[in-house]
Amino acid sequence: MLEPSYILEGLLVTLQIWIGALILSIVLAVPVAALRRSENQLLKFVGALWVGLARGIPPIAWLIIIYFGLSLGIISEVPVVAAIVGLGVVNSAYIGDSIRAGLDAVPRGQWEAASAVSLSRFEALRRVILPQAIPIMIASTAAYSITLLKNTAIASIIGANEMVFYAYNAVQIGAPAIGSFVIIGLVYLAFTVPVGFLARWIDTKASKGVAV
Amino acid sequence: MNSQGKPITLAAKGIRKSFGDKEILRGIDLEVHEGEQIAIIGPSGSGKSTFIRCLNLLETPDGGSLEVLGEQAFQAGTKPSERSVRELRKQVGMVFQSFNLFATYTALENVNLAQRRSLGRSLGDATARSQELLERVGLKDHMHKHPAQLSGGQQQRVAIARALALDPKIMLFDEPTSAIDPEMRIEVLHVMRDLANSGMTMLMVTHEIQFAEEAADRVMFIADGEVLEIGPPAQVLGAPQHPRTQRFVQAVSGVV
Numbered sequence: 037m038l039e040p041s042y043i044l045e046g047l048l049v050t051l052q053i054w055i056g057a058l059i060l061s062i063v064l065a066v067p068v069a070a071l072r073r074s075e076n077q078l079l080k081f082v083g084a085l086w087v088g089l090a091r092g093i094p095p096i097a098w099l100i101i102i103y104f105g106l107s108l109g110i111i112s113e114v115p116v117v118a119a120i121v122g123l124g125v126v127n128s129a130y131i132g133d134s135i136r137a138g139l140d141a142v143p144r145g146q147w148e149a150a151s152a153v154s155l156s157r158f159e160a161l162r163r164v165i166l167p168q169a170i171p172i173m174i175a176s177t178a179a180y181s182i183t184l185l186k187n188t189a190i191a192s193i194i195g196a197n198e199m200v201f202y203a204y205n206a207v208q209i210g211a212p213a214i215g216s217f218v219i220i221g222l223v224y225l226a227f228t229v230p231v232g233f234l235a236r237w238i239d240t241k242a243s244k245g246v247a248v
Numbered sequence: 249m250n251s252q253g254k255p256i257t258l259a260a261k262g263i264r265k266s267f268g269d270k271e272i273l274r275g276i277d278l279e280v281h282e283g284e285q286i287a288i289i290g291p292s293g294s295g296k297s298t299f300i301r302c303l304n305l306l307e308t309p310d311g312g313s314l315e316v317l318g319e320q321a322f323q324a325g326t327k328p329s330e331r332s333v334r335e336l337r338k339q340v341g342m343v344f345q346s347f348n349l350f351a352t353y354t355a356l357e358n359v360n361l362a363q364r365r366s367l368g369r370s371l372g373d374a375t376a377r378s379q380e381l382l383e384r385v386g387l388k389d390h391m392h393k394h395p396a397q398l399s400g401g402q403q404q405r406v407a408i409a410r411a412l413a414l415d416p417k418i419m420l421f422d423e424p425t426s427a428i429d430p431e432m433r434i435e436v437l438h439v440m441r442d443l444a445n446s447g448m449t450m451l452m453v454t455h456e457i458q459f460a461e462e463a464a465d466r467v468m469f470i471a472d473g474e475v476l477e478i479g480p481p482a483q484v485l486g487a488p489q490h491p492r493t494q495r496f497v498q499a500v501s502g503v504v
Contacts, residue, residue, distance in 0.1 A: 145346055146351070148306055148348060149344065151306065151337065152341070152411070153361070153362035153366060153410060153411065154337040154366035155362060156330070157330075159366075163350075163365060164350050
């Protein structure tokens with residue numbers, strides 16, 4: 037039988053990886069978006085390369101490469117940290133695209149009107165563009181965060197003691213396989229469904245705030 | 249209004265602009281006197297909008313020079329600094345075809361924003377000026393509404409107030425009534441006429457031939473990136489010389 041205390045313990049680690057990777061990916065996504073929007077061809081290429089590598093390699097391979105391959109001391113020693121870094125890198129490509137899409141969703145006319153009234157590029161971005169772009173970015177970031185939450189299950193491969201890790205180990209010592217994984221499946225749903233609703237709600241709100 | 253003899257406030261010389269291989273402006277000259285109103289007409293794709301956008305450097309010309317209020321604003325071959333471009337735009341206001349009001353702000357905030365962030369006015373001073381301007385364009389009662397809650401005509405009048413809030417010396421209008429329902433155009437044209445009567449120097453790209461006839465001192469006809477004709481409305485619209493102008497004037501006056 038899969039003990040509730042193990043589910044809870046696993047859940048806390050799952051959430052730790054999820055939130056940690058989400059924060060790291062948002063931090064990494066800002067330069068990724070900046071690189072991809074750059075006019076400089078080299079910088080643009082670096083951005084595209086980052087996104088290509090992050091998205092083109094399966095997350096499980098990323099985690100194993102980071103955990104076993106890079107002997108960066110702390111990262112390779114602690115599976116949870118390795119999972120946060122690996123999933124953070126992968127997710128940064130998606131969040132980077134959310135940021136880019138959010139900026140692109142704001143019509144050109146908003147930039148032009150801001151420059152026409154002599155605002156600096158920084159003020160235009162801060163006062164005019166971002167207030168319209170951020171809700172759009174948040175909506176798609178929330179949607180990607182669902183995928184990220186599900187991907188935390190991969191961390192069990194490198195020994196992070198998250199929910200799947202406990203469920204799998206319980207099954208190994210005789211707990212029913214279907215029952216155990218249905219239970220943790222429901223726990224995942226308890227997070228993914230509300231986040232999904234939140235993403236859609238922000239999205240409808242956000243689309244009203246953009247200039248047409 | 250006769251403004252000949254007044255100082256020249258804007259001088260464009262040989263303005264050229266290409267997008268890719270397509271040459272949009274083939275060297276346009278224009279001198280505008282203080283307090284003068286100029287209507288710019290011409291077929292779609294003639295380059296008239298591109299020309300007016302070169303005058304506040306929303307488009308950087310590929311050739312020619314631009315002098316505004318006695319200052320060199322642009323000279324081909326040199327890149328104007330962001331600082332000088334921003335100074336130019338404080339003097340030269342612009343109104344767009346699609347209004348481009350800042351979507352997340354109320355009408356009042358739209359008019360306030362650049363006063364605060366470009367001119368550094370205090371919130372109190374900016375608000376007082378904005379209220380005065382919104383009253384002038386007949387929208388005092390709507391000042392706390394967001395753009396989405398306003399009609400096209402109302403949005404455009406807010407946009408005019410927003411441009412005037414920087415106390416510009418020259419106002420550019422890029423087809424200000426083209427995106428507005430016919431019955432709402434009148435209120436925008438009314439505001440523009442008031443502005444003209446107050447002595448504002450204005451350049452207007454427009455399809456409103458009747459308005460051009462009444463409100464402009466000179467009409468400039470552009471086709472294929474060149475000025476084919478420029479002069480008083482009675483001359484350009486009443487007795488056009490160039491066959492291209494004749495055809496255009498005939499076509500637009502035919503469709504009432």
